[in-house]
Amino acid sequence: VAVAVAVLGAGFANQTTVKADSDNINRSVSVKDNEKELHNKIADLEEERGEHLDKIDELKEELKAKEKSSENVERHYLRKLDQEYKEQQERQKNLEELERQSQREVEKRYQEQLQKQQQLETEKQISEASRKSLSRDLEASRAAKKDLEAEHQKLKEEKQISDASRQGLSRDLEASREAKKKVEADLAEANSKLQALEKLNKELEEGKKLSEKEKAELQAKLEAEAKALKE
Structure with a gap:
């Protein structure tokens, strides 16, 4: 405008x-x-x-x-x-x-790894203790085996001695039995001779009543029997 x-x-x-x-x-x-x-x-x-x-x-x-x-x-x-x-x-x-989650995950994994490490250390200590225990047990087993072997050898030797002693005793027993049989036989013979002597003695007592000829015959008979008894 x-x-x-x-x-x-x-x-x-x-x-x-x-x-x-x-x-x-x-x-x-x-x-x-x-x-x-x-x-x-x-x-x-x-x-x-x-x-x-x-x-x-x-x-x-x-x-x-x-x-x-x-x-x-x-x-x-x-x-x-x-x-x-x-x-x-x-x-x-x-x-x-995500960062917090990642941090938690890292912490969790760290704790798990730490726990595994501690568990491995514990298992290692247990394994070491077990190994030492097994070593001691093995050593004890070896010592026990040696003791058992020594005991076995001792028992074996004692058995051998026992067997020998048993054989000796068996022989001694057999000899004793034989000796007993001989003694019993000798005793029986002695008893028989004793009975014969007692009989002769009785006859001698009765012979006092005999004649001179009968006495002489009886005397000869007694001497013969006495000689037989001595043998």
Whole structure:
């Protein structure tokens, strides 16, 4: 509007100048032509002003559209930033959780490894103690085996001595039995001789009543029997 007024003012000024010049140069130009020209210029200016206004409105609409688009872009960008921030927060949270989980897993594995190590140490100590115990048991078994072998040898020797003694005793028993039989036979013979002597003695007692011839015969018989007894 200001531009149009300025242009209109300038037009009026120019028209005045032209009119003055026309009056000075050529008095034949009529006022009507000047007015018509002025109206034409005003119409042109009005048209130009309308175009400018339309252009201004278009520019305003464009500006509003751009502002709206800018607001939409800004809102979209803000929403995107917010979404990305939330996603980043979620990722950070997940990473922290994974880190904690990983830390727990590492700690768990460390504890398990430590427990296995301690168990291996315990088993090693038990195995070492068991090995020493087995070594002592083996040594004791070897000593016991030697003792048993010595005892067996001793028993074997004693058995041999016992067998020899038994054989000797068997021979002695057999000899004793034979001696007993001989003694019994000798005893029986002695008893027989004793009975014979007792008989002779009885006969001698009775012989006192015999004649000299009978006494002599009896004496010879007794001497013969006594000689037989001595043998």
